[in-house]
Amino acid sequence: MDVPARCGAVSPAGREPPAGVPRSTAAPGVARPPARGAIDCGAVSTETTPTAQGRDDDQPRRTDPAAGEPGAIRARLPYLRLPLAACALLAVVAVPAAAAVRGATSAVAVAAGIALVVVSYLVSGLSVAWADAISPQLIMSVGLVTYVTKIVVLGVVMAAVAATGWAGLPDLGVAIIVAVVVWTAAHLTWALRAPLPTVDSSRR
8 A cells, every 4th residue: 555655754954855745835833634544653553563452461562671671570581471381281181190090109200390390491581581681791691501500400410319219210201301392382382473572772
């Protein structure tokens, strides 16, 4: 659809207006209504999604706090809702099923495996969100340190559990693998639904 004018198309003094824009005949200081079919720049939404209404609460907004502003950490954690809900649903289904099929030891192992995955991802998400909320330059270093620390701690814990000869160790391993797959799939689903990030030049 052809639009007679576009936002920001203001002619400097002494120059001809852009092609397709009629010369204003209004007196100085008198507001002229927009031409038929023209875009009302004041009515353009600043949301990153197509419409302000109907946007999911877990989607990022263009007006989210920038680094160093109050609420910056919370604004960087909306993606956690869907993976947490997915892992909670997995626990509701898998723990009773393990108890019914393999006994109480298996149920404890499955619950522990899912909990380990959730805690691991929460630690990573919170640490990276904190770094991004303080200074985006910290994301890489904080993320790497957090990842290495988690792997070392998890390795030590799993080695200690294996040394005890606990019967629920195989179920624990399977639960960890399944929980990782579920969390990753939920996170990917959120990412595909989220709008692409934009830069708000007004903050500069």
